[in-house]
Amino acid sequence: MYSNWVTVDTSAIRNNVQYVLEHTQTQVMVIVKANAYGHGTIPVALAAIEAGASWCGVARFSEALELRRANINCPILLMGFTPKEHFEDMIVNQVSMTIWDPDQIPWLSTSAERAGQPARIHIKVDTGMSRLGIQPEKVLDLVQLLNDNSYIQFEGIYSHFARADEANPAAADLQWDRFLGVLADLDSENVRPPIVHIANSASSLTRAETSLSLVRFGIAMYGLHPSAECHLPEEFRPALSWTSILSQVKTLPPGRGVSYGHEYVTKGYERIGTIPVGYADGFRRLPGNQVLVGGKRVPVIGRVTMDQILVQLDKVPESKTGDEVVLIGRQGDEVISAEDVARVWGTINYEVACAVGLRVPRIYK
Ligand SMILES: Cc1ncc(COP(=O)(O)O)c(C=O)c1O
Incomplete structure (x- = not known):
């Protein structure tokens, strides 16, 4: 019927999600950004949720809206940049947003006030990826701003590994230590964010301790190896x-x-x-x-x-x-x-x- 076509085996998606659920014994956020790594957002999200995943992670507000328009009601984390003009839309659609800069707070609370409901946010900490995130030593100040703001629901805090897929653990160890340091600083101020996460596919399979509240599970869900140095267990199947x-x-x-x-x-x-x-x-x-x-x-x-x-x-x-x-x-x-x-x-x-x-x-x- 077609000139060329992609076939996605949703039983492989379910199989791979079930493996990580059993292996990590924690919640799974399936990363379905970029059209579910080319596999198709909605069918992948549905298969993953059916297999037990509880969150979806995306990179763009349009991807979050695509999930909501398909009546996918699970929690969604928008992990990337959200233009402030779309804050209100995300709040109305109960999409949790990533925050890393105190300058985001005023617009966020104005948007939440207009939406008539709190903005759910996860603070992103830059522990060594150097891409998006607040520096560890500035987290407490940002949290203070949130605590004073009834329009903002501080739902979680997270970071992202740059080199968890490498055989040499040194770089990931350093990021892990920095993240633990941030959590300890918060704890000493009696701040305990409900959801704490750092693991991607590679670390969820190789570093059990990093699973925390949830694992953000991308490439391995599709049955693809995180890297040449980090191969999937043989139970995984490409989709x-x-x-x-x-x-x-x-x-x-x-x-x-x-x-x-x-x-x-x-x-x-x-x-x-x-x-x-x-x-x-x-x-x-x-x-x-x-x-x-x-x-x-x-x-x-x-x-x-x-x-x-x-x-x-x-x-x-x-x-x-x-x-x-x-x-x-x-x-x-x-x-x-x-x-x-x-x-x-x-x-x-x-x-x-x-x-x-x-x-x-x-x-x-
Ligand atoms: C912030 C964040 N978390 C999790 C993931 C999932 O990573 P992986 O596909 O290696 O599991 C990505 C993917 O790029 C990401 O950007």
């Missing part, structure tokens, strides 16, 4: 596969140029296949790509074009128009994983999953 078909198969004579620029020229009589996927679908315009045809890896030849690629099919002489092509996933005994694709593209599996374009239909099983 996403990306498939297409051979739209044409032909034999070309020697000396024929293939695709724009004729970077590939046939050496002899060669079987060449055309596949309706291109860089506009997110298939990167880089050399070295491979796909599966007839259960075998075949090379993508010539330049990737906007809507189509070409493959050399001499290894699969029986292949014909209409045959299935796997870009990511399993075919017979062969697998091309998101990690394999990431190596060819010079990136990480996170970016591969997010790269699959919006024009590619997602099918859920």
Whole structure:
């Protein structure tokens, strides 16, 4: 029915959420930002909640609204920047927001007053990621501002690891110690935020002590390895596969140029296949790509074009128009994983999953 399509196995999502729930014995916030890492926000969120996840984490207010519009009523944390013009909308929709700067407070309380209900907030502490967050030594002052403000509900405090997916634990240890230091400082002032969190996929699987009130579970929920140094236990299953078909198969004579620029020229009589996927679908315009045809890896030849690629099919002489092509996933005994694709593209599996374009239909099983 389609030129190329993504299949998301929601039972893999459920399986992976159940694993982390059992393993950490704490609440799970599933990270469904960026269209659930390309997998599709709503079906992933529903599967994860069905499996026992209690929170959803997003990066943009539009992603929070998408969840609410689909009647997903669980707590949502907006982990990124929220333009102040959208504070009121987030409060009305009972989306918890991330705060890291005292300057956010006046607008937040004005918005809460207008909304007629308190703003729920989590303070983000920069313990070493250096991206978003208040410096540890300034947390107490910010908390003081919140305590004096009846329009603000101080729901939680959190931080984010920069290097929990590395074999060497030193950098993550330092962040963990800084975070514990902040919690101890608050405790000495009798401030005990209800929800305290720092763990991502990597640390929730490798550092039991970091699970705290909840774990923010992203890449591992999709069955993708946090990094080459932090592999998932074998119980995890990848949820996403990306498939297409051979739209044409032909034999070309020697000396024929293939695709724009004729970077590939046939050496002899060669079987060449055309596949309706291109860089506009997110298939990167880089050399070295491979796909599966007839259960075998075949090379993508010539330049990737906007809507189509070409493959050399001499290894699969029986292949014909209409045959299935796997870009990511399993075919017979062969697998091309998101990690394999990431190596060819010079990136990480996170970016591969997010790269699959919006024009590619997602099918859920
Ligand atoms: C603040 C925050 N928490 C949690 C996560 C989830 O991380 P992971 O996908 O490595 O589990 C992310 C992802 O980028 C994030 O930005």
